[in-house]
Amino acid sequence: MWSQPHIESPGPCRTRLHLALVTETWPPEVNGVAHTLARLVEGMRERGHRVQVARPRQPGEVARPCGAGDESVACDHLLAGLPLPGYSGLRMGLPARRRLQALWSEDRPDAVYIATEGPLGHAALRAARRLGIPVASGFHTHFDGYARYYGVGWLTPLVRAVLRRFHNRCDVTLAPTGALAHTLAAQGFQRVRVMARGVDTRRFTPARRSSRLRQQWGAATATSVVLYVGRLAPEKNLALVVDAFRAIQAARPDARLVVVGDGPSRTELERANPDAIFTGQQVGQALAQHYASADLFLFPSTSETFGNVVIEAMASGLPVLAFDSAAAHEHVTSGVSGARVPLTGTASEDAAAFVGAAGALAQDPEAWREMGRQARAHARGLDWVEVVAEFESQCLGILKEGRDASPAMDG
Structure with a gap:
């Protein structure tokens, strides 16, 4: 008993x-x-x-x-x-x-x-x-x-x-x-x-935005900084991070891609994308500053049970582009706090839709700021x-x- x-x-x-x-x-x-x-x-x-x-x-x-x-x-x-x-x-x-x-x-x-x-x-x-x-x-x-x-x-x-x-x-x-x-x-x-x-909304907050960190990334005040945070491994669908960023870069040539994390795919990604910024793993206040100092969060993984990074990004005031699953399905509202891309089950169609959504977001980067405010407001309720x-x-x-x-x- x-x-x-x-x-x-x-x-x-x-x-x-x-x-x-x-x-x-x-x-x-x-x-x-x-x-x-x-x-x-x-x-x-x-x-x-x-x-x-x-x-x-x-x-x-x-x-x-x-x-x-x-x-x-x-x-x-x-x-x-x-x-x-x-x-x-x-x-x-x-x-x-x-x-x-x-x-x-x-x-x-x-x-x-x-x-x-x-x-x-x-x-x-x-x-x-x-x-x-x-x-x-x-x-x-x-x-x-x-x-x-x-x-x-x-x-x-x-x-x-x-x-x-x-x-x-x-x-x-x-x-x-x-x-x-x-x-x-x-x-x-x-x-x-x-x-x-x-999510800890006291740690992850827009107040940690750092102009010094953005300068290190080569980003001016108006530069669009696109962020990925997570393990650098095959199951994270990382090629789609790059493809989505390239679609944004086509509309915003000065845009910067910052990749936070480490893992077995890092060496290959760095070699193939010399213009991207790879920071390695970040924790604590440094991680919070990296989130808050970006402008848009990309998360193309479909292997997550949840994806804590999605709500950390939202708490940091970032709109999120993600597939309509896991944390994004629960917490991201398309057109309000980011964009959710429906999953069809066909990898090529899903990838094309994700890249298309990134390109659409790039047409109106001014809207990112308001979506980021809405993302932050939603995250404050996740105690x-x-x-x-x-x-x-x-x-x-x-x-x-x-x-x-x-x-x-x-x-």
């Missing part, structure tokens, strides 16, 4: 949870999943819950001791991991079922949240099931959609089947948008619910406080439901 949560009154929520969060990505790694998880953990601790994070040890990292007390403190359980091929700085966790099972037998959490479906995530699911601990999972990454970008599209059904089996053995799977939840349900994923994403409250509610929900028949255990 499941353990009972600690009933106290530590803050906004009367039920104080002991939550174990398992992930194979964590700051200072730079990606949307790591950022989202850090905000969830911070928010849950602020609400009085005890959260312990199990994750791979990062290079040079020294573990801090974790006690079994019920105080709401930062506590990480560092486990073995390996570098992820092709992604400098990212780690892949190794199977650790016995260690997690021993850890949770001694210091039993009320619930486990598994954020990644790698070897560590699978081990955590098996350990939790053996101990009868309820499990929530997050669908943070479209791993099933990545296969076609790496020349092994035939693997997509197999990868999807593995993901489906994994998530269907959890008590709830949290998806970032209603559209994705509907898609997953149609693919046979069970017990899928929506947990939105938030992390509400997102954390929903996450808390979902964790409490799987405790209250207390299924008599939980999903089948591994042998």
